[in-house]
Amino acid sequence: MIERMLQVPTIAELRRLVGEARRQGKRIGFVPTMGYLHDGHLSLVKKARETCDFVVMSIFVNPLQFGPNEDFDRYPRDLERDRELARSAGVDLLFTPSVEEMYPRQVLTTVSVAQVSEPLCGQSRPGHFDGVATVVLKLFQIVQPDAAFFGQKDAQQLAVISQMVEDLSVPVQIVPCPIVREPDGLAMSSRNVYLSPEERQQATVLYRSLKQADAWLKEGVPLDEIKQRMAEMITAEPLAEIDYVEVLTYPRLTPVDTASPGQQLIFALAVRFGRTRLIDNMLVTV
Structure with a gap:
């Protein structure tokens, strides 16, 4: 044994x-x-x-x-x-x-x-x-x-x-x-240890923007507008520097202009706070 x-x-x-x-x-x-x-x-x-x-x-x-x-x-x-x-x-x-x-x-x-x-x-x-x-x-x-x-x-x-x-x-x-998150929504990552207290606080905007994107999708907001609103929400945090904010099909990760019923999409983002690059995402079914 x-x-x-x-x-x-x-x-x-x-x-x-x-x-x-x-x-x-x-x-x-x-x-x-x-x-x-x-x-x-x-x-x-x-x-x-x-x-x-x-x-x-x-x-x-x-x-x-x-x-x-x-x-x-x-x-x-x-x-x-x-x-x-x-x-x-x-x-x-x-x-x-x-x-x-x-x-x-x-x-x-x-x-x-x-x-x-x-x-x-x-x-x-x-x-x-x-x-x-x-x-x-x-x-x-x-x-x-x-x-x-x-x-x-x-x-x-x-x-x-x-x-x-x-x-x-x-x-x-x-x-x-499934993603495991801190109580305030930040996705757990080994790189979170790099964040200063102020960066750590502002990084909660990532999950908040993803939840808001899901709500906007349910309201029928066009995908391009959702991406723009997410970017505006994230950049309102002064320490956030966006690498990407995207909506793609999943798992093929192909571009999508209009959501179709039953389609699986991913809202994905990568944002830098100082020297630390964080990623997060949310899978949604239309």
């Missing part, structure tokens, strides 16, 4: 332990993360425990998905804290590889998912989703889970991974999980 919770830094050790669990007939659930865990991550573990017998979590800050001017070096890390949170949430196996373990030599093979990776964050962070798709497929190959759990906050990432899994016939069930 495998003791809870084990932590391993190597691919070989992980494969051995997951293989042992699989031979015992256990269903394998996987929660990939970059660490600095919060309740959003832990909600994924909870969901995994509901349907799986053996839960693997990875903590790996993936350099392939960071651009040259992004925050790879200052991305928050606290492995001791993460280990205890993972243990208390019910993780069975914690995979904590080094960059050298994951990428021992220069990576010459990457995964690129067209169309769904191109708008929104794909436009402002070129190459980001190639890095995401590459590391997630590599992790799927390493863990070979039955199901993998992803938060809806990174809705474009979820769409990219789902498309990759479908196109490449990867034998894993992708399970979307």
Whole structure:
């Protein structure tokens, strides 16, 4: 019987332990993360425990998905804290590889998912989703889970991974999980720690603008006008600098001018407060 919770830094050790669990007939659930865990991550573990017998979590800050001017070096890390949170949430196996373990030599093979990776964050962070798709497929190959759990906050990432899994016939069930928010509505994110008190207070405008957008949609306000009103609402906060405010179809993320009954849309936004770039979204069915 495998003791809870084990932590391993190597691919070989992980494969051995997951293989042992699989031979015992256990269903394998996987929660990939970059660490600095919060309740959003832990909600994924909870969901995994509901349907799986053996839960693997990875903590790996993936350099392939960071651009040259992004925050790879200052991305928050606290492995001791993460280990205890993972243990208390019910993780069975914690995979904590080094960059050298994951990428021992220069990576010459990457995964690129067209169309769904191109708008929104794909436009402002070129190459980001190639890095995401590459590391997630590599992790799927390493863990070979039955199901993998992803938060809806990174809705474009979820769409990219789902498309990759479908196109490449990867034998894993992708399970979307709802956004977890602070009491004032701010979506939980490891990057929230960067916000000053004033930035943190003003950042609540993101969720307020999304809720208002949903209300405007129900009132029949045209989509272009909704986007304009959202932008005006956000920029009324003096520290907010908009990267994008968009309405697209979901999960294909194609442009849409007029909403059709039964259509699923995503209101998506990315806004900077100082040096911190926050994303948020809301899925709505017309």
